[in-house]
Amino acid sequence: MSEPTKAPAKPKAVRKRKRTSNPPINIREMELRDIPAVFALGQRLFTAEKWPTLYRSWDEHELLQLFGTDEETCLVAESEGLVAGFALGRMMDKPRSAWRYGWLLWLGVDPTFKRRGIASRLIKQITERFIDREARIMLVDTDEDNEEALAFFRRHGFGQELRHVYLSENLEDHPYYREKKAEAKG
């Protein structure tokens, strides 16, 4: 008896993977016209409930001021005319010290653009700009519960973590505050 002959295997259909190509992202210096969009994105990211300290210090005037003094270390990631992210920093000199610092004050990426390497591109560019300006140390800071930011910074080689505690007092309970309020009322 001859062995049953196997039917020749059908050639496998080659399935083409559907490619969802993301629009290109351009990293560039922030311009005056970007400020409202950058501010609005920051307000979405740094909410009072999530990060009270970031929320308190995220301020449009400070943003404008930083842009005025440190334009070259204020970067945005742009996608099809939209601000997808930002990295805002400044140089810091200490009098009588040989050390120059580059301080990354604010970093944010629109949630719809997360985990696409945008913050990595922003931090790479801002780091190079700090080095061009002779920074020898770069500083970043964030809330100690901000796991995603900490994971991001650690991934990019930041360490030597120091804890810093913010304390606050409600000044409306301060005797001088009350005194002034009472005076104003007459």
Ligand SMILES: CC(C)(COP(=O)(O)OP(=O)(O)OC[C@H]1O[C@@H](n2cnc3c(N)ncnc32)[C@H](O)[C@@H]1OP(=O)(O)O)[C@@H](O)C(=O)NCCC(=O)NCCS
């Ligand atoms: C932190 C933040 C800037 C990261 O932006 P991003 O564009 O998503 O980051 P990237 O895609 O470049 O991530 C690079 C790497 O960082 C790490 N990382 C980033 N987000 C992470 C997350 N949510 N959880 C764990 N690791 C994360 C990963 O190692 C990641 O690499 P992988 O995607 O290959 O795993 C963004 O999540 C953000 O805007 N957060 C809110 C604002 C904020 O907290 N800013 C920092 C303090 S000012």
